[in-house]
Amino acid sequence: MVQSAANKENTALIILISVVATIGGFLFGFDSGVINGTVDGLKQAFGSTEAQLGFEVASMLLGCAIGAFFAGRLADRWGRRSVLIISAVLFLLSALGAGAATNSLLFIVARLVGGFAVGAASVMSPAYIAEVAPARYRGRLATVQQIAIISGLFAAFLSNYLLAKAAGTSTEPLWAGQAAWRWMFWMQVTPSALFLVLLLAIPESPRFLVVKRRKDEALAVLTRLFGAEQASATLVEIDASLSQDHHRPQLSDLINKTTRKIRPVVWVGIGLAVFQQLVGINVVFYYGAVLWQAVGFSESDALLINVLSGALSIGACIVTVLLVDRIGRKPLLWVGSVGMSVALALVVYAFASGSMVEGHLQLPGHMGTLALVAANAYVVFFNVSWGPVMWVMLGEMFPNQIRGSALAVAGAAQWTANFIVTVTFPMLLAGIGLASTYSIYLVSAVISVFFVIKFVRETKGRSLEQMEG
Template sequence: MEARQVNNGLIGLIVAVATIGGFMFGYDSGVINGTQKGIEAAFDLGRLGIGINVGAILVGSSIGAFTAGRLADLIGRRNTMMLAAVLFIVSALLAGAAGSSAIFIIARIIGGLGVGAASVTSPVYISEVTPARVRGRLSSVQQVMIISGLTGAFVANFLVARYAGGSTAMFWAGYEAWRWMFWLQVIPAAIYFIALFFIPESPRYLVVRGRDADAQGVLTRLFGPAEATRKVAEIRASLSADHHKPRLSDLIDKTSGKIRPILWVGIGLAVFQQLVGINVVFYYGATLWEAVGFTEDNALQINILSGALSIGACLLTIALIDRIGRKPLLLIGSAGMTVTLATVAWAFSTSVPGASGTGVTLPGNAGVIALVAANLYVIFFNVSWGPVMWVMLGEMFPTQIRGSALAVSGFAQWIANAAIAVSFPSMVLSPGLSITYLLYTLAALVSFFFVKAMVQETRGRELEDMQG
């Protein structure tokens, strides 16, 4: 009946455009992977300096995620995504042109603001305009696009480096190849900005702002007039009786005076997604594989393989998430990551000094085992925690606190991301790769029991029915 009036074309357009933000999230995060030799040479950086320059984006991302949740409540989901697109463009131009580490760090912080904004705004926007029965599937497209952006950056970096003769070699117009790796990002960022003009604002945001007629118009285009009337009434009813504009204090339970339990669950999901070490693969993949004996060219190809496997895993998630649910996928992912990370840790424990006296090598079959286990780990992550965490953060919170809860959870996610990214270069030296990966293994194991005890299934539930 009413389902037949669903405007699948418009919903598809909305998801396609909104998830370009995910692509930019991935591209801006992944472009650093493969540029580190150029940055190190240009700015004369040591291990700590590399960690700070790589991690600078995460400082911006944590701020962007925290402010975007509130900003999306103030100026709208679409306008916040437009601002993110502008930040991506500015960051790409400035990072490529940077003449010093300080300017580069500023450029990456600006890009991080865009990444953080896109990371929290796109999922909540998608969840607010899609039908409950396919919401998980469509929200999971965000992770496909994040990984597509990462893979796109890996492919672009590989092609530029190969054509130029290396990331530090001169390329077009007399500029080093690594600078062009950043400048190429302007193309998808500009497409993102322009495409956002063709999609509507979130109807739930419009109702919260008292613009019921505008919300009714958007919902009519999406679901037909009868369903639009029902949904506006549902959204309005879901807001608290003493309705006010969303604010951070809404995260405190007025009865108990304590932080709402649902927020702790959101923070836990966000933090565990990073503590398993996934972004070590995405930020430092080339450096990591070179450290254990692979060439720069081979290391960049391994990055592309990991990206392709990640996309395949996310497509599997899209097929499963609305059938078996969110919680089972998280449990499967935690178990699989625990086993594969432990295998990687064992492989790295067998390393011996390299023949040239620099770096290390993995003897016998240990290199192959590490490579296979690492890619299986990437698959387990991207069939579970990669997409499902963002799906749940976009849908698990009640309407009144959704923006604020996303702000806090997103901030926690990026702080954990920064801690992992900045610490990794130093941890490679001490306590070493094996112990480092054992720590990630422990985080994956604990995440299994966290999900089992704390996470509630949200499959098939309307957003207005979420309790917190």
């Protein structure tokens, strides 16, 4: 019977919907990574201090926290696809505005708008995929979201490298007399427009339609996805999961009505979201060029190292696609935490061996190579585990009734932690140095091992209607 149902699935449509949704992930990655090659341009154009620079780089992340929070709430009201359409428009406006900004304030506003889009896409794309994909390969499709994110980062790094090389440096004029760093932002216009157009061709999430009591529409979508027989059975399952507490989703649903406490699954979701950032991964993504220049590499070499890191990340995510529905989410998380801890310890050791020469950290002997290899190993471990698996779990671990609200809170927590890590890095780098700064991320990675083992529950192979709050 299972095989018969599977044979009636419109796998091509399910994959198409997932691919379109993951363009949001690509733009998420591009918008996050493009800032990496523009730091020197921002300094020159706006005369920013270290603290101002940190805020310019991290300003998008404040928008992400707001966007993630309201996306979850608005998605419960307007629909998953509708929120993604809004995010596509915001991606487009942000790309145009950031590249054209004539002062720091206008730049920050443009990046905040981009942040709203990134935050919305970060929580809605995996949730949307989870709500249309069958349980047996839901993890693989949701993991494609992380491949898209890393592909976006890789595309941004490669674009930054090529544009800076074509101009000479990122601050030199390129086309139409505009500096290369401005064109780095404008490169995002094309994929943003493509995302907007393709979203108009895919259906709304059937689970959202059931929540809104639009059952005929939900049945029509489920029939397109799974065939008539399976569609009817799935509709009954979804409706049954909501029947005991079927009302308009709201934030108060996150509180257990018996104990009057926040549901444990929400705390676990927040923990997953926050630890993904406290290990410091986005310091590598956002400040990679600054980091490698700080240990003696040229701007060109530093941008090329970013391209290498992006390529390794894509490879790591492909490994996750092959494993996530076989061995599960939890084993990948704790293995990733252990691997990141070891890699970060080696990075700290390498950086601690250096000395300051004319304001730059000089590493003795082969320590520069050790730092480079260990940092890239750290990136690989992150992207085979916490990078994709955290988003997979947030998209699927919450019961239907609270999914939008729980995603709002966990997504906002994730981006707030991201903001704190990102905005403090330039100050920590100047104040306590690279070794001590990375020691903080090392401690977080070690703690995350125990968090996963004690609190995270496996979701592999379970339908969304089986998730417990």
